[in-house]
Amino acid sequence: MDVRSIIAVFGLFCLVDSQSDEAGCNQKRYCNDCINFHPDCAWCNDKEFAKARCSVNRTLKDDGCREIKNPNNTEFKTKNDGLKDGSFEYDPIQLTPQAIKLTLRKGKTHSLLMTYRVAKNLPIDIYFVMDASYTMATRIKDVADRIGDLIDGLKKSFTENIEIGFGVFIDKPVQPFTITTPRVLENPCLIQSTVCEPTYGFIHRQRLNNNTSEFIDTIRNTSTSSNFDPMEGGLDAVMQAAVCPQIVGWRNRSRRVLVYISDAGFHFAGDGKLGGIDLPNDATCHMVPNVRAQRAIIGEYIYSHSKILDYPSYGMLAKALKDNNINAFFLVDKSHVHLYQGLTDMIDQSKTMRMDATGSQGVVKQINDYYKELSERVKITGVNLPPELHITVATNCSVSTIVNTYKLPTDTKDMCTNLVVGKEVIFNVSVTLTECPKEDVNRTFKLVPSGLQEHLEIEVDYSCDCDCEKSAELDDKCSNKNGTYECGMCRCKPGRYGEFCQCSRAEGDTTEVMEGKCI
Known part of the structure; x- marks a missing residue:
């Protein structure tokens, strides 16, 4: 088939399609029905118009209609x-x-x-959520030793405007997650023949700021703790970090990054029932000032509902992070990568990686690489x-x-x-x-x-309604107010029909009978 034949066939299809649309328009009796039937349908609003009022715009103009309702975007x-x-x-x-x-x-x-x-110099907020278990002592020291290198690398590549903060987690201080005998509650590291801090759910230690020296000192002074079972309460910590922006200090126009570091797995929704906790997590901020020895620690907040609410579900955590525009990076021990991967597969803009075997220098590179990935890609969500x-x-x-x-x-x-x-x-x-x-x-x-x-x-x-229908009122034009006058025509009351609602419908009348009666 040559080009002319193809053009001719295509034109024929277009003509048939146009005629089909016009025929469908012609069947619509009222303005609203007309404009909502097809985007090419238009309505003639003239008071006197003998042709079909609903048709395509071109036909209405050819038929002499002066006022056409044809809404555009x-x-x-x-x-x-x-x-x-x-x-x-x-x-x-x-x-x-x-x-x-x-x-x-x-x-x-x-x-x-x-x-x-x-943009250049997009503000970056990096909040570390760290497992403070006894086995993580070396990793915590690594972060303190290398945080300066991380900040220098980000400043060199991306922005001078960086703020950092952190919080630490262990697990719910209830059985079977923690041994609750008085001696062990006082010192959960008793079994390791050392002294550590009593078990807690999550403590926010430092608000986001640009004071790197303060960050390093606070991390180095962080005591470790312990719990009984091998899993941790890290999801409680991530949830509170996400839904407590005033406590954490997330800025309004920054790119928010949460870095999670742990050498253990995590508990999730339903596990709380093992400890007698039946209330589901409510994805709400429950951080209160941290008090030790009857004295509030300035700037520290503790999760108050660790013994009250269950751990969050995957879906709940994913929603909290997305709603608060937080990018989550999970650095975990190699034996738990698969577990966290299942979590991050459900969380937009998140990633799981094995903690680099090269130590603290490797962790710094991993965080830098993750941020580089974030800055180099974009996806529009609704x-x-x-x-x-x-x-x-x-x-x-x-x-x-x-x-x-x-x-x-x-x-x-x-x-x-x-x-x-x-x-x-x-x-x-x-x-x-x-x-x-x-x-x-x-x-x-x-x-x-x-x-x-x-x-x-x-x-x-x-634009789903015709303005002329909104101003409809009973009118003598419609056979002694037997209908409303709208959009250039009469809309009859039930039981009335005809151009001016001048005819009555008897019970059982067919359309043919009515048309024969109404002359």
């Missing part, structure tokens, strides 16, 4: 600050625009653009996506000519990788209203680069 940027790098004086902007208002018509796809750029919207995101990444497209929120792959500072990536977001919701409400949802505080907030309104 609209877009208005309500916040559109330009991209900029960060500094100590002001926050960076990596995503633009920041807020949009859309008006959507059912079935009519709207495309909008947003731009992302990796928050509070309305069920009636179909949303896709497409981009031509700076490192590829392939356009990746996925539907929110089901696809979780990274959209762009190997990004570099200063390089822009443009996302084309397509939004389609698939069904008009029953309730007449505005919707607001967000598109978020995973693991970052920035987002595009989109407020949507729907």
Whole structure:
């Protein structure tokens, strides 16, 4: 088949499809039904119009209609600050625009653009959640010895604006997780013939700040403790670090990184029942000032509900980290990598790695490499996506000519990788209203680069109703108020029909009988 024949056949298909749409439009009797039937249907609002009021826009114009209702999608940027790098004086902007208002018509796809750029001097918050068990004493010392190298490396590669903090965990101080005889409660390291701190669930030791010397001193002065069973209460600690931003000190515009270090496995939801704890975890902050020897330790907070609430579930922890835009990196002993991998497979922007056998220097490199991975990739996720919207995101990444497209929120792959500072990536977001919701409400949802505080907030309104129907009222035009006059025609009361509602329907009348009576 030659090119002309192909074009002719394609044109024929388009014509048939157009005629099919028009025929479907013609069957709609009222304005709302008309505009919601198909995005190409339009309504003639003239008071006097003898042809079908619902048709395609071109036909209505050809038939002489002067007032046509044919809603279009609209877009208005309500916040559109330009991209900029960060500094100590002001926050960076990596995503633009920041807020949009859309008006959507059912079935009519709207495309909008947003731009992302990796900024220089993006603030970094790194919070260490460390296992303070007796067996971790050497690892804790390693972190203290090498934290300066970590900070120097991050400053050299990424930003001067870095804050660090940390907390420590053991496990719930109840049987069977901990031996609760008075002597062992006082010194859980009795079996190791040494002295250590009483068992606790989680203690926040240092709020995020840029004082590296204070961080090192506080870690070096951290006492170890112990529990009885081989698993630890690390998930309680991660949950509290995620849901207590005021205590931890997470900043509003930073990239938040939680580094978890342990040589043991973890307890999760349901295990608390072994200790008589039936209440499920509530994903709420329960940190209170830490008191030792009747004296509050300045800056320290302890998890108050360790004996009250069960451990969190995988899903609950994943939600808490995502909701608070926290990127989690788990560095664990080689024998437990598989366990933590099962956890991080469920958590967006998280990763599990074996603690490097080369010691503290290897740990520093692993954390640096993890942050480099985070900064070089971007994925757009949705928050509070309305069920009636179909949303896709497409981009031509700076490192590829392939356009990746996925539907929110089901696809979780990274959209762009190997990004570099200063390089822009443009996302084309397509939004389609698939069904008009029953309730007449505005919707607001967000598109978020995973693991970052920035987002595009989109407020949507729907063109599902004709304004002329909202102003309908009983009118003498409609046979002594036997119907309402709206959108250029009469909408009859039940039992009435005809152009002006001038006819009554008798019980059992068919459409043919009614048409014969109503002349």
